Amino acid sequence: MKLPAHGANPTHLLEALGLEQTNHALDFSVNINPLGPPAILKTVWHELYQHISGYPDPNARELRDLISQETGLKSTQILAGNGAAELIQLLARFLTGSEVLVVDPTFSEYASSCKSLHCRIESFALSEKERWQLRADLILPHLQGKRALFLCHPNNPTGAIYSYSEILKLIQGAQKAGVMVIIDEAFYDFCENDITVAPLVKLYKNLIVLRSLTKMYAIAGIRLGYLLADEQVINKLKACQPQWSVNALAQSIGKMCIQDQEHRKTTVDYIAQERDRVTTRLRELDYVISDSSVNYFLFRDRKKQRLDHLIVYLIKNGVIPRHTANFITLDNQYLRFSIKMKEENDQLLAILEKWRYDSFVDKRV
The missing domain is CATH 3.90.1150.10 (Aspartate Aminotransferase, domain 1)
Structure with a gap:
């Protein structure tokens, strides 16, 4: 079955x-927000009609500028995508034919997308006995020969968050080994405390942070996410992305969502x-x-x-x-x-x- x-x-x-x-x-x-989309979207819905006849900004500049203000990163370190799913697929293309380590249990799209582009996947399993927590010293030896590590934080499906110091050790150890660390923060904004590692993108060129607007803002039908990384990585990913990937409605709605604190x-x-x-x-x-x-x-x-x-x-x-x-x-x-x-x-x-x-x-x- x-x-x-x-x-x-x-x-x-x-x-x-x-x-x-x-x-x-x-x-x-x-697992999207049970409170639904921000109320402002219903209020201005009729105004969004004007966006359906014109081509969207292919670079989503206004949206990226807002994300830049929120994250403290340069807009050149931000790539908007047609949902996090598209960005994961772009990352898989970037990693084509490589060896990849995935910390499990986790979102299945990392492995399936990478496998579709001939990557070899190794799984590192966390356990209930350890309360689904990770230890960098146990994971780092598995990075040998790998090109990238996928980590979901907060974790899906456990909802667990990890020690900041352990994540930092992973990023630093991976940098020494020449390994990209891809951290999916699709659910970070549901946490009461600030658990993001986005500011570390300024310091570590091997760090990539994925985010989705689908979950918090209940806009799964719109498809919108973004990625934070070193400018050189962004440029390589952007070169593989279809033109006008993020439609005009998604860009307008995304801007309103991000501003609705x-x-x-x-x-x-x-x-x-x-x-x-x-x-x-x-x-x-x-x-x-x-x-x-x-x-x-x-x-x-x-x-x-x-x-x-x-x-x-x-x-x-x-x-x-x-x-x-x-x-x-x-x-x-x-x-x-x-x-x-x-x-x-x-x-x-x-x-x-x-x-x-x-x-x-x-x-x-």
Whole structure:
């Protein structure tokens, strides 16, 4: 049975499981902001109509200028893209035929994109026993012969954040070894504390930082992300990027999103409060929950080795989880759940409480 490679595809998941389609299920597999896009977008939506007939700025200069102000980097160190997915594919082209190290479990697109361009992938696995934390001294020996290291921070799917000092050791050790360090910060802006390594781009030419506007601003349909790197790296990537890659609507919407700091603050406060409430209750029910700092968490039922039956149970009760069959090292022994609105989270808690009770009463489950 081949399950879909990403969340937010409930139709494909149900087809793969041979289950009837439903129009009313809550999709906990999609990990975008539950508060939705910034309100300003609805207010000015009719004004955006004017952008659809003209060609976009091929260099997204105004958008990059705003990102420059936010990050403190030069606009020449910024590349806008048609979502982080396009930027990952550009990086894969940049690395064609190389050996690459990926810290797992993590977003599957790093490996799949690199494999499509004949890269050889080595996986370095983090473990639940170590609370999904990384140690630079264990990873650095694996950089020998590699051209790049992919690291997701905060991690997807665990939501874990890593020690700044350990990340710095990785970057410095990789620089000595002539290895690029690619850090995906797609969820950094959900964290209560500032965990970004973007300022280090000024100091380390081997550092590349990926970001997405899809998650925080709930604009998955628009497709917008950006990349921070040394100017020479930016120029090489830009040379491989299709012309007019970032459309005019995306550029306009991106500028409004980046300037809406209130939306971001409201989101961070809400996510922190709801995440603490939900994960506390799940731990009380004796589930294993990752120490997440973002808008999703990793879940394991310590009483079940695999969660195939629980996935079906959840779906039949109106909840779509994110399976982990395609996350290296997880082997579908875990599920990922996003944080949604309180009423929806309550429904998830009620279903998992019933599953715990039913599992206790009926050992056949």
